[in-house]
Amino acid sequence: MTVEIHRLMKSYWYMQNQSDRDGLYYRTFLVRKRPGVHFEGRVHERLVGIGPNIIDSGLHYVHYGYTKPKAEILRKWKLYAAYEGQADLYEGVDPEHILEDRPLTLFTREHPPVIKDHIERKAAMLAAQGHELFRKPGS
Numbered sequence: 001m002t003v004e005i006h007r008l009m010k011s012y013w014y015m016q017n018q019s020d021r022d023g024l025y026y027r028t029f030l031v032r033k034r035p036g037v038h039f040e041g042r043v044h045e046r047l048v049g050i051g052p053n054i055i056d057s058g059l060h061y062v063h064y065g066y067t068k069p070k071a072e073i074l075r076k077w078k079l080y081a082a083y084e085g086q087a088d089l090y091e092g093v094d095p096e097h098i099l100e101d102r103p104l105t106l107f108t109r110e111h112p113p114v115i116k117d118h119i120e121r122k123a124a125m126l127a128a129q130g131h132e133l134f135r136k137p138g139s
Contacts, residue, residue: 011133070095
């Protein structure tokens with residue numbers, strides 16, 4: 001089965017996905033254990049050995065990792081690069097500019113109920129502090 005991932009970018013109201021059904025962000029998340037099916041890669045593993053009969057679950061997952069402070073995002077990227085044997089990949093990179101080249105598309109879905117109230121309170125607080133991307137569109 002697949003799950004659609006909405007990768008939020010720079011705020012809680014925008015995503016990196018180019019559309020609400022962006023095929024680039026579908027991931028297989030539930031499979032039968034069978035000979036030859038396994039994960040490859042140390043970071044952002046890939047599932048290999050699965051057959052062509054994959055069902056769309058209709059579920060979506062909201063990824064909040066790129067809504068964190070930029071220095072925290074860069075620190076994580078450096079850690080991942082080190083795991084993959086490229087420890088110097090982000091050497092000298094200014095965290096203030098790491099997401100500038102990322103496209104933004106309006107996130108039109110609801111946030112999951114378990115976190116929705118928290119997200120709306122935090123976004124309002126950040127918008128009040130002058131972080132314009134956290135101002136809810138249309139408000």
